[in-house]
């Protein structure tokens with residue numbers, strides 16, 4: 019039985035015991051009987067008073083105060099309204115029952131139940147027969163009972179360890195939030211957060227530390243979300259977050275993109291917040307989390323499906339190697355979004371608008387001198403600058419690659435002539451898809467370069483290994499010879515990720531091997547990355563090629579590469595890809 023079930027059972031037992039107490043005290047209340055004569059102005063005289071003295075209810079009454087005054091002044095201010103309303107009804111001849119508090123001269127507060135029954139005497143006077151019962155104990159028990167009931171409800175809707183709402187409560191909140199979104203045309207996001215390797219913390223530091231960590235995680239999640247967001251514990255090391263009220267003006271895919279961006283910002287923020295070390299019993303513990311996101315109304319419109327989709331997305335994030343977030347990618351909606359994205363991309367490519375080239379410096383690792391730049395395409399889709407990984411697959415599937423590549427070559431050549439005229443000594447490297455690996459396309463590339471009046475040695479062409487592998491045509495050889503003779507450089511991109519035949523590399527007149535950034539990333543600490551990179555550099559030298567390392571982010575990586583004979587590279591350490599206008603400044607240092 020879980021901790022939460024335990025608490026629930028205990029509270030239930032206590033509540034039942036209290037009900038028993040209530041029944042016992044019901045018989046012991048002190049009762050007084052009285053009769054009043056009521057005058058038209060509301061004042062009255064108490065005729066007989068039966069039962070224990072008034073002191074039982076009011077404490078010792080000072081001599082100078084009469085009993086009626088004492089009673090009236092004892093009525094608790096908060097109950098004055100109810101009491102006066104009762105008196106007015108009696109004045110009209112209606113019988114009433116009122117419960118109110120009396121503040122005694124001894125300072126004690128007592129609850130009374132007062133039943134007043136008015137009637138006219140034969141001589142016309144308005145008389146009231148009344149019963150007053152001291153119900154203080156009963157009220158206290160009832161209040162206690164209400165408190166207990168509240169506590170029971172809290173237990174049923176909260177997680178005992180972290181005091182966050184539990185899944186049941188989250189579902190209620192989600193249901194309400196969805197109804198509100200329907201009315202307000204708003205969107206919401208459900209985030210499913212799962213800690214990576216929590217079991218490890220439990221196993222190595224013990225369960226008490228595990229519990230403390232979960233409480234600390236809960237507190238951080240709570241602190242880093244808005245007060246209107248709901249943070250709940252689903253169970254174990256899993257948390258749920260409801261981000262409500264994301265504005266949405268319609269259901270068009272553009273808005274869907276906006277909603278996604280908001281959710282992504284939250285997901286990234288949560289992961290960042292959790293990445294800060296936790297100090298648990300004096301020990302620093304590092305935690306990472308996998309986050310799955312589903313969106314209303316994009317992924318689903320009911321709470322159960324939204325939760326399911328967020329769960330699925332979270333598992334995707336785990337599969338992708340943990341410490342990541344993932345948006346739910348439902349087949350239907352995704353296909354639809356891609357369809358309209360493909361339509362807009364076609365428009366852009368056909369009209370050659372909204373396509374942009376950014377340039378990343380290729381540098382000498384020793385001096386950081388810029389010797390060339392790689393042209394990297396971006397697509398301006400509305401106000402989003404889309405990276406190539408997000409639209410090149412669509413361009414490939416929809417047959418847009420050839421036209422797009424033509425634009426890239428033309429634009430890169432145009433820019434290269436500008437830089438040449440400005441006196442910058444650099445070459446421009448262009449990525450081409452595998453389909454360009456055939457004689458006609460390559461002749462066309464060469465013709466374009468010459469049409470711009472550029473010397474081919476100002477250009478480099480990057481082609482991925484897969485294109486090299488698929489090439490079986492000796493027809494390419496004469497074109498390659500020609501390219502080579504004119505000084506055009508040829509690079510194999512992402513080298514090390516495919517399976518190229520070494521003898522082909524030689525025949526292909528390749529000049530440069532670009533070492534894939536997945537190897538560089540793990541340098542210098544990772545042993546196998548070390549071996550792969552060292553061998554590629556060796557191989558390049560043996561074949562008379564220049565190695566160029568991609569994705570250099572740290573100076574340690576730069577130094578490792580230099581020490582192992584790689585003299586060229588690119589990466590965020592030197593510069594991110596930037597607009598063309600920024601290049602002259604970077605070249606001049």
Ligand code: C2E
Pocket residue numbers: 378393394395405406407410423426449450451480511512535568569570571588589590591595
């Ligand atoms: P790529 O040709 O291997 O380009 C290098 C990619 O690595 C670029 O991503 C660049 O921004 C990124 N990068 C550079 N330095 C670092 C670093 O230090 N750290 C990290 N993490 N990343 C770094 P980008 O621009 O998103 O391009 C992705 C891929 O899209 C390119 O990989 C290339 O295969 C393709 N691509 C880009 N432009 C074109 C194009 O005009 N035509 C074709 N066919 N493919 C293109």
Ligand code: MG
Pocket residue numbers: 392449480511
């Ligand atoms: Mg490239």
Ligand code: MG
Pocket residue numbers: 511512532534535568
């Ligand atoms: Mg590459």
